[in-house]
Amino acid sequence: MxxxxxxxxxxxxxxxxxxxxxxxxxxxxxxxPSPLTPFRKRAMLNALTFEQETLAIKLLGAVSAFNKGEKVDINQGLLPFPHETVALFNDYADGGTIDANQVKNMIKTFIPGGDASVHDLLEAWEAGQNRIRPNNDEHH
CATH class of the missing domain: 1.20.5 (Single alpha-helices involved in coiled-coils or other helix-helix interfaces)
Incomplete structure (x- = not known):
């Protein structure tokens, strides 16, 4: 039974x-479609789970905010990051800014597939951000 x-x-x-x-x-x-649709498509094509996709969006948003000088606590939210991701984020944040290679290292803590998969996601994220930025500029 x-x-x-x-x-x-x-x-x-x-x-x-x-x-x-x-x-x-x-x-x-x-x-x-939203500006994040290309990112979400790449996430599905790279066989990410919904949780992995959500963590990637959460991390990329946190890095973007941090690099703009905002205070960021990546421990907030319903879906927690792996401890390794948090440790890397805190370590990199101590340096003042977080660069693309550091972002790749953090993403690889919860997304399988290596550099090609992460590179795909970062390209799609940047394309989405480029669509969002002009809209934000129009409203300011």
Whole structure:
């Protein structure tokens, strides 16, 4: 009986994962895409889970804010970073700014796939930020 309940739990977890993936795909086909749509597509193409995608967005946003001089606490939020990511962020932050190579090192603590995958994500992030910046400039 215990073995069956384990199999049922595994199947329920797999169904939940697939359901989230379907929701992500539907969202990416929205006729009014957000500036982060290219990033989210790259995340899916690189087989990231929703959690990994969310952590990457959270980290890249935190680094961007930190490099603009804002005080950042990456321990906040519902989805925690791995301890290694937090340690690297704090270490790099002590240097005053966080560069692209340091960002790659932090992302690799929770995303598999090596440099090519991380490079893809960073390119897509920057493309999204370039779409956001002109809109912010128009409002200021």
């Amino acid at each position: 215990g073995e069956d309940s384990e199999k049922i739990a595994e199947l329920e977890q797999r169904i939940e994962h697939l359901s989230i993936q379907v929701e992500r795909l539907i969202d990416l086909h929205n006729p009014f």
